Amino acid sequence: MAQSIETHSTGGAREQMIQLFGKPWSGVAMLGIFYLILIAVFSVLSPYFLTLRNMLQIGGNVAYIGLMAAAGTPLIIAGGLDLSVAAIAGLTGVVISMLHGMGFPIWIGVLLAIVVAAAIGVVNGLFTTRLRLNPLIVTLGMMSIISGIALVLTGGLTRPLMVPGFNWVGSGRVIGIPIPFIIMMVTFVGLWVVMTKMRFGRYIYAAGGNAEASRLIGIPLEKTVITLYVISAISGAIAGTILGAMLGAAGPTAAGSQLLTVIAAIILGGTSLNGGRGSVWGTLLAVLILGTLNNGLTLLNVSSFWQDVTRGVVLMLAVSLDQIRTRALGE
C-alpha cells in the first residue's frame, strides 16, 4: 500500500527544497536564526547591546506593537486586514486622559476605550463580510475616521496622563520583567492556544484558506471574521493603554506611526497576506527582530530616519522570501 502513495513531487533538489520550506515551522526557524545572527552582530558592534537590562528594555518597548501584531495575525490568516488598529491605540489614550480629566477613575476610561474599540471592530467586520468590501479600503477609511476624531478631541495636542498606579502598568516590573512585556506574552500564548487548540482556531485557518469552501461546509464564516476584527480592535485599545501609561501622556498620533511596524511584523513572521497560513510565533520573532534592529541601530547612533529605511528593506526582503517559498511549494 505504501508504494502507491500519490504525491506531485518526484525527488531531486527541488523536492528537497520543497521538503525544507514546506514544513510549517521552517519559516519560524529561519526567523529564529536571523534573530540570533542579528543579536550576534550587534553584540560585536556595541558593548551596551547584549546586557540583560537592554534585552528586557527591548521586550518592554516593543510590547504594545507586539500586542497589536499578535491580534492581527489570526485576522490576516482568516483573510482580513486591520489598518485601523494603531489609530484605535491613539484614540484610546485620548479617551482615557479626557475622562480622567473630567474626574472619572482611570479604569472607567480604559473600560470605555475597550468598549468603543470592540464597536469599531464590529463595524470593520460587518463592512468586510456583509458588504464584501475590501478590508484594505474599509479599515483605511476607519483609520482616517478614528485618527481624525482623536485630533478633533484634543485639538491636536498631547495631553498629560500622569496617574501613579496607572503609569506602573507601563513602566513597572515584576521580578525584573517589564509589565508590558508580560501582557504581550500572555496575549501571544493565549492566541496560540485559541488558534491551535480550539474550534475557533480551526475556523480561522479554514476561512482564510478557502472562504468559499468554508461557506459551503457550513462553518460560521462571518462570525469568525467579525470576532477577529473585534479582537484586533481591542488589542489596539490595550496597546494604547500601555503606551499612554509608558509615556505618561496621550498623543492622538502617538501610535499611528507604528501601523507599518505591526503589519511588517505579521508579514515578516511568515503569515501569508493571502490568508490560510501563519503562526503567532513567527509574528513574535518578527516583532523582536524589528525591535532589536531599532535598538541596535540607536545604540550605534544611526539616525532614526535610517531606521525607517532599514525596516522597509527588511519587510520587502521578507515578502520576497515568502513569495519564493509559496512558488517553491507549487500550484
Place this chain on the structure above:
Amino acid sequence: MATTVPRLGMHGIGKSFGRVPVLTDVDLTVDPGEVVALLGSNGAGKSTLMKILTGLYTRDGGSIRIDGHEVDFKDPAAAVASGVKLLPQEISVMPDMTVAENIFLGDMPMKRKFGVMQVDKDAMRVRSRDLLDQLGFANIVPDMLVKRLSVAEQRIVEIARALAGKASILVMDEPTAALTEQEAKMIFRIIRRLKENKVSVIYISHYLSEVFEISDRIVVLRDGRNAGTFVTAETKRAEVLAAMLGNTVDDLYDVGAPGIAGAEILNVEKLTIPRKLEDIAFSLHQNEILGIFGLVGSGVEVLGRALYGALGPLKTADVRLGGQSYRPMSARDGKLAGIGFVAAERKKEGIIADLSVRENIALPFEERFERGLFMSQAEESQHAIRWIGELGIRTRGPEQKIRTLSGGNQQKVCIARWLVEGVKLLILEEPTRGVDVGARREIYGKLRELANRGYAVLILSSDVEEVAGISDRSLVLDRGRIVGHFQRGAKPAELMAATGNDPAFQAP
C-alpha cells in the same frame, strides 16, 4: 477529396497527462468553408484537441497542417497569427468599451493627428459597420457600449472580432449555451455567412439538433480516439449517438447491487428559481441513488446547491426533508438539517488546500471533536483514519496536506467529511470531474456502498454516462425543466436524446 487542400489537417495527434493518455492517434480535417461538428461525451478529448489546435497545449505526437503548411504553435498568440481563433464558452467581451473598440481590440487602426499617434475612431467605426453588415447585423451600432447588448449580440461582436483578426478557422465551443432558441438561430445565420466567406468552423456542442442543423460533417471522439466521421446529410442521429456513447454499459459502473429504496428522505415540489429552474419536482429515498443529468446551462449546476441552501433562501419551493418542511437560508442550514454537499469545483469550493487531510475531514462537524473548551486532535485523527480506511483514500496519513493528494483522493476526502451521524442525504455535483478512471470506479463503488448503508444520494452531473451508469433512477434537465424520467438501466443515449428533444428517443 484529394482535389482541394484542406484548410486544417490534424493527423495522428497524441497527448497524455503524466501516464494517462488523453488523445491517441486522433485525426481531424476541415475544408475551407466547411462546418465540422466535434462531438463526444465529457472526457472524450474534445477540449484537449482544441487546446492543442489553439496553442494552449503542446502535442506529444502527430502533425498539424494549415492550408498544407505544417505548423507548430508554441502559444495561443502563434495560433491566432495563423488564423486559428477559439471562441470559448464564456463570452469574453469588454463590457465598458464600444462595439467597435471590442471588434478591433487586438489591433486598433491608428492615425497621426497633431503629430501624435492615436486611435483612428472613424476608420474603426466604418470598418466595424462593414463587418457587421457583412455578417447581416445592421442593427448593431458600432458606438454602442457592449454591456447594453444582449448576450447573443455580444456573441456576434466576438465573432466579428475574430473576423477582424483575419481568422480562417473558428473554433466555437458551445456557442449557444446561454442563448434562447431564437438567439441560437442568429448564430446559425452567422455561421452560414462565414461559410460563404470560406471561413472554416469547428463547432462543439452537446445539442444534436443544433449539430444536425448547422454542420456539414460530424467527427466523433470517444475515450480520446476517433470514433467515427459522418457526412451530416446522410446520417441518422442514432448512428452518431451510438458512436459517441456506445451501447454497452461500462463495467466502470458495475460496482455492486442496488438496495431496496427505503423511506422517503427528500421531496421537492414547485422549485423555481427565475431564469434557472422551472417547477422542479422529484423525490428521493433512503438507500437510493438519484442521478440528475443536464448539459451545461441546463440548471444542473444550480439545483443541488439550491437545495443545500448555498444559494440563500428559496422563494418558490415546497421541500420536505425527512418528512419535515425544509426552508434553508444558507449552506449552514442545509448542513444542520442533515445534508452533505460536495461541490463541482473541487479546488475552488471543496478542499482547503493548505490544511491536512484530518482537518479537511473534521471541519464541518468540529464541535463533535471538542472536549470541553479544546479540540481533541486524537479524536479528529481517529475519525479521519477511519474514513481514510473505509473510502480507500491514498495518503501518507491524516497529517498530509490535502493539496498533495491526487484529484480522486481529494474527492474522497470531500465525501468523507460528511459521513457522520445525522447526515442522511448526500448531494454531489460532478462527483468524478477531473478524476482518473481507476478512482472513478472506486468512487462509484463507495457511493453505492453508502447508499446501501442507508444514505440517500443525489448526483448532479453533466456526464451522461455517469448518470446512466450509477443511478437507480435518473432525471434529465434541459433549460431549467425536468424533461425525462428514467429507471435503472436506461442507456446514456436515451438520456442524451431527452435533452435534444428528439422524438425518436423521447422517454416512454
